[in-house]
């Protein structure tokens with residue numbers, strides 16, 4: 053592509069106010085970061101391009117939260133516990149009693165996050181996209197954003213990049229990686245969807261009849277099928293394939309969960325879209341979305357015709373956010389790797405813990421990597437140094453774009469871990485504003501100690 057040096061000819065408004073903490077991206081990590089910072093008493097702004105908080109968890113329809121594999125409170129994010137509690141109290145969250153109390157309603161999490169953040173006097177600027185950052189002497193002075201009012205410069209003391217794509221870090225000159233280390237291919241993207249008017253009792257009876265595992269109690273249900281596992285449900289998919297109702301990629305990875313507070317509704321963790329290897333290439337992602345909606349239509353026709361309980365179901369929506377599992381990752385002061393996973397590494401500045409497996413969609417068969425799964429009670433930690441860089445002194449990065457290898461990222465990317473990382477970043481930001489410290493020189497043990505106290 054030809055390079056073009058374009059100068060924006062309209063004025064850039066400079067906001068008068070300087071925020072203590074600016075969080076860019078109000079998804080899983082960003083919401084937790086902003087709540088932690090606001091709880092600390094800092095004047096906190098979230099800049100979010102969508103019209104609600106939650107990111108993948110709301111607009112991306114990614115539910116439920118995966119369990120991080122650690123029993124009890126250890127490794128849990130304090131803020132995520134508040135969010136889950138609020139959802140459960142109002143009937144929009146659930147505990148499956150098999151270790152996961154992170155089932156939630158993706159519509160109502162928007163409301164819950166807004167309520168919690170605004171209770172601590174946080175400010176949200178929706179429909180606003182980060183375009184650039186203004187950096188002087190290794191310090192971000194402000195962010196340049198675009199919305200219907202045009203261009204604005206918003207100044208802050210500490211910035212937290214929770215865009216999932218490390219947009220603010222990249223714009224500030226931080227070295228970033230994307231995809232696997234050899235070919236730079238990203239994990240497969242998906243497009244989640246929801247369907248309603250499903251007779252879940254009838255579906256459960258059918259699962260029992262065919263001998264499919266279904267341990268969950270009504271109204272909770274999970275169904276899954278992949279071609280490699282010759283499960284009873286997969287045999288039904290094979291029939292659909294033979295009858296040409298679905299195509300091979302449609303059944304490559306199929307999974308769906310019921311949704312608390314939405315009777316008869318299921319959220320589908322599929323389809324997994326083939327042949328999109330660069331999730332930062334918007335044209336490719338756009339093609340992927342078109343393919344995804346075709347796959348959804350076929351899948352839903354198949355479900356109606358082949359799976360009892362779905363006969364009268366309707367499609368509710370495909371997600372408004374592409375299901376991107378991995379894109380840019382920063383090079384931080386420490387790069388978390390599969391070695392840390394294998395060695396169950398612990399760090400003095402460990403601010404999050406997980407036992408969630410290496411989970412790579414589309415590219416690699418994880419079993420062939422020879423990485424030993426965690427036994428019960430085992431876990432590894434993520435150090436604070438994965439959230440900071442040598443390049444920018446007042447920038448923290450949290451969520452799926454922290455400093456890690458491609459393989460390690462596939463283990464840390466789940467929502468409870470992203471939430472814990474966001475919380476750590478928010479606590480660090482608040483501490484640094486209060487004590488006039490540089491986040492990238494802060495000893496992460498201080499952050500760990502504050503987090504441990506809260507839990």
Ligand SMILES: Cc1cc2nc3c(=O)[nH]c(=O)nc-3n(C[C@H](O)[C@H](O)[C@H](O)COP(=O)(O)OP(=O)(O)OC[C@H]3O[C@@H](n4cnc5c(N)ncnc54)[C@H](O)[C@@H]3O)c2cc1C
Nearest residue numbers: 077079080081101107108117118182216375376451452467
């Ligand atoms: C298909 C799929 C299925 C998954 N399944 C599960 C699951 O079942 N359970 C689980 O726990 N995890 C699951 N995950 C992983 C998990 O949902 C994500 O990794 C996690 O939510 C990422 O959180 P985040 O805060 O880093 O990013 P996000 O939640 O994506 O938040 C980023 C936010 O930043 C905003 N943003 C981005 N760029 C800009 C910009 N330039 N300016 C302003 N705003 C911006 C976005 O709009 C978004 O709100 C899944 C992921 C995918 C894609």
